Amino acid sequence: MQINRSILFLFVISLFVNAFTNSIKFPAGFHKGTGISVYQNGGHLIGESNWSNFENAFVYANAKQLCGPAIKNDEKVGRAAGFWDLAFDDIKLIKELGCNAFRFSIEWPEVEPIQGVFNDEVLDFYERYVDELIKNNITPMITLYHFVHPLWFEKMGGFESEENIALFVRYCQKVFERLGKKVKFWGTINEPTVVAACGYVLGIHPPGKCLRFTKSAQVLCNLLNAHVETYCALKKMPNGNQAQIGIIHQVLQAETFNPVFATNWLIGLMRKYTGFPLAQFLNKVFAHNVTKKFLKTGEFEYRIPGLTTVKLYNPDAPNSYDFIGMNFYSKVVFGPGPTCYPHQQMTDMDYPMSPETLYQAIVDLSDLGKPIYITENGVADAKDCLRENFIREYLSSVQKAIADGYDVRGYYYWTLMDNFEWNDGFSMKFGLYDVDFITQKRTLRKGAEIYRDMV
Ligand code: GCO
Numbered sequence: 001m002q003i004n005r006s007i008l009f010l011f012v013i014s015l016f017v018n019a020f021t022n023s024i025k026f027p028a029g030f031h032k033g034t035g036i037s038v039y040q041n042g043g044h045l046i047g048e049s050n051w052s053n054f055e056n057a058f059v060y061a062n063a064k065q066l067c068g069p070a071i072k073n074d075e076k077v078g079r080a081a082g083f084w085d086l087a088f089d090d091i092k093l094i095k096e097l098g099c100n101a102f103r104f105s106i107e108w109p110e111v112e113p114i115q116g117v118f119n120d121e122v123l124d125f126y127e128r129y130v131d132e133l134i135k136n137n138i139t140p141m142i143t144l145y146h147f148v149h150p151l152w153f154e155k156m157g158g159f160e161s162e163e164n165i166a167l168f169v170r171y172c173q174k175v176f177e178r179l180g181k182k183v184k185f186w187g188t189i190n191e192p193t194v195v196a197a198c199g200y201v202l203g204i205h206p207p208g209k210c211l212r213f214t215k216s217a218q219v220l221c222n223l224l225n226a227h228v229e230t231y232c233a234l235k236k237m238p239n240g241n242q243a244q245i246g247i248i249h250q251v252l253q254a255e256t257f258n259p260v261f262a263t264n265w266l267i268g269l270m271r272k273y274t275g276f277p278l279a280q281f282l283n284k285v286f287a288h289n290v291t292k293k294f295l296k297t298g299e300f301e302y303r304i305p306g307l308t309t310v311k312l313y314n315p316d317a318p319n320s321y322d323f324i325g326m327n328f329y330s331k332v333v334f335g336p337g338p339t340c341y342p343h344q345q346m347t348d349m350d351y352p353m354s355p356e357t358l359y360q361a362i363v364d365l366s367d368l369g370k371p372i373y374i375t376e377n378g379v380a381d382a383k384d385c386l387r388e389n390f391i392r393e394y395l396s397s398v399q400k401a402i403a404d405g406y407d408v409r410g411y412y413y414w415t416l417m418d419n420f421e422w423n424d425g426f427s428m429k430f431g432l433y434d435v436d437f438i439t440q441k442r443t444l445r446k447g448a449e450i451y452r453d454m455v
Pocket of ligand 1: 376
């Protein structure tokens with residue numbers, strides 16, 4: 001009885017301590033991280049790319065206009081948040097947060113600006129950067145492909161062509177040859193489904209093609225195979241066995257507004273019917289199930305009835321990842337347009353805060369049987385009125401998943417500082433640090449302090 005009482009007492013005390021100190025228990029070795037992609041933070045140096053080229057394009061389907069500049073307000077990435085000049089100073093910002101892990105991309109167009117000619121200065125820069133992170137007790141996680149490839153590769157057809165995969169693998173081998181002895185965690189391709197859907201169906205990423213379902217399916221298939229081939233090639237190299245190599249998959253799902261939750265069920269009913277095809281359509285083109293099945297069984301089958309069927313079997317796929325990197329933001333709710341339920345709050349990205357779906361996404365991916373790292377999760381919130389709650393609630397979902405026995409080994413808040421949000425330009429403020437793009441001053445947001453306190 002006495003023991004039970006003391007246990008109860010300790011439990012209640014720990015609840016209070018947790019509530020008042022924003023503390024959260026992570027398992028030993030857990031990656032408490034944040035991340036960036038170098039193009040979004042620093043634009044391009046010498047290497048022209050699919051994205052630098054796209055900045056000057058005029059595309060059919062911009063999110064807000066039917067036909068207009070590829071990027072909102074016609075913005076150009078320029079030097080963005082000045083990564084190439086300020087990267088080393090910015091390590092202090094990661095330290096100040098108390099993070100022990102940092103995810104960043106290697107930019108292929110800078111490493112291989114001309115086909116077959118590798119730039120040693122850029123590789124030196126990255127090597128010194130990795131050394132500096134490690135010196136500061138920050139574990140680096142490298143993304144080998146974060147949406148950007150050289151313009152010469154784009155002109156050869158990019159990932160539309162299966163023969164081009166070998167060129168990607170060769171670039172990855174070059175980078176691994178240099179950094180494999182120092183870096184343990186590697187993500188091959190960031191969000192293959194987003195590359196295929198945004199570039200070939202929605203037309204909002206390069207090459208800006210719309211409703212090209214078969215192309216989109218082929219690109220997704222080639223990206224997934226490129227991942228498998230890269231994994232196999234790197235594993236055979238010196239240090240390959242010690243490396244943890246994974247793919248980074250965005251669990252993006254959409255649902256139709258459910259009128260049961262509506263304050264006015266009639267409006268809800270109307271939304272249900274007008275919104276129905278959009279949610280279904282997005283789930284098809286963002287191909288979460290297709291990707292998961294490929295990773296689990298090696299079978300790729302992308303089918304949109306009456307429009308396209310692309311099939312392939314790659315027996316190496318189920319053994320091609322040591323971990324799964326999961327990017328997770330929200331579950332998009334569709335009425336006639338993006339909407340949310342009365343109990344939810346909309347973020348600046350036109351999708352709601354939805355921490356409980358992060359838990360569901362962890363459960364969903366856990367049947368791949370591999371450790372999960374949440375490689376991206378964050379909120380676009382220019383007014384900084386959601387961030388604190390976002391971080392608290394999403395991290396509680398992660399904690400609950402861990403307590404329920406799911407193998408989550410890391411969490412990387414997206415993103416360290418404000419950056420260039422692809423077709424949304426500089427309008428979306430995901431950063432823990434606010435950036436003044438004229439003076440390059442960084443300021444920790446009030447709503448981000450909780451992350452520092454928690455990690
Ligand atoms: C993506 C990327 C990031 C984005 C982030 C916020 O999903 O597009 O991996 O580069 O900036 O997801 O939208």
